[in-house]
Amino acid sequence: MSPVVIARDLRRVFAGPDGAAVTAVDGVSFQLGAGECLGLVGASGSGKSTVAALVMGFDRPTAGSVQVHGREVRCDRGSAARWHYRHIQMVFQQPQASFDPRRTLGRGIAESLMNAGVAAPAARERAEELLTRCGLPAAFADRYPHQVSGGQCQRAAIARALASEPSVLVCDEATSALDMTAQSQVMELLADIRGQRQLALLFISHDMALVQQMCDRVLVMSDGRIVEEGPTAHVIGNPQHPYTQSLIDAVL
Structure with missing residues (x-):
């Protein structure tokens, strides 16, 4: 079976405050298959979120490419963007901030369906079904982001991400803002889905313990580069790079 996502030699260079070039991602390559969970781990500033932005098409690489189902990801609008976001969705770190505070959770979930031509009543019904599937009462469709807990809001964010029935889900520090109980519940939900x-x-994280729990394989990033990769059990059980060892030591 062909990989669902293929990233080849991704490089992203930004202009720093003084005008000097800053390389955030440097030569990153990986593949992701259907049903697989791939961990991307590293400290803040290692380049993880930039990789996520490139995979999602939020940003354009300076060099290299990303393909989803064989089609190259571009920062496009129109039909190309609609096709892309039917297949790949993202769950963000701050769930409340990812919703429009002026709209209910149900409207936030239903919006992508209505944009795809689904009538409002059917989109509302689908939003309620998705909330229930993610472990929340259907009545939460009428609540606003500030009226629910962080864990509940993140469940609603996952429901929103599933609305288009994507084949790829990018989770960028999706549990780091939650308490331990909510974190465990969201991790269990993601595993079930x-x-x-x-x-x-x-699955993008700075926490090796979460990656060990969730992921089949892991890529370890430092200063924009992948410094170690392999099956999660092998990397954590027998780390070859000092940086990987330092990440493991931080959670012991």
Whole structure:
């Protein structure tokens, strides 16, 4: 089976405050298969979120490419963007901030469906179904982001991401803003959804313990580069790079 996501030699260079070039991502390559969970781990500033932005098409690489289902990801609008976001969605670090505070959770979930031509009543019904599937009462469709807890809001964000029935889900520090109980619940939800739908999951984190729990393989990033990669059990059980060891030591 062909990989769902292929990243080849990704490089992203920004202009720093003084005008000097800053390389955020430097030669990153990986593949992600259907039903697989790939961990991308590293400290803040290692380049993880930039990789996520490139995979999502939020940003354009300076060099290299990303393909989803064989089609190159571009920072496009129109039909190309609609096709892309039917297949790949993202769950963000701050769930409340990812919703429009002026709209209910149900409207936030239903919006992508209505944009795709689904009538408002059917989109509302689908939003309620998704909330229930993610472990929330259907009545939460009428609540605003500030009226629910962080864990509940993140469940709603996952429901929103699933609305288009994507084959790839990018989770960028999706549990780091939650308390331990909510974090555990969201991790369990993601694992269940992955198993049910053969969802390809790119799980971005700074926490090796979460990656060990969730991921089949792991890429370790430092200063924009992948310094170690392999099956999660092998990398954590026998780290070859000092930076990987330092990440493991931080959670012991």
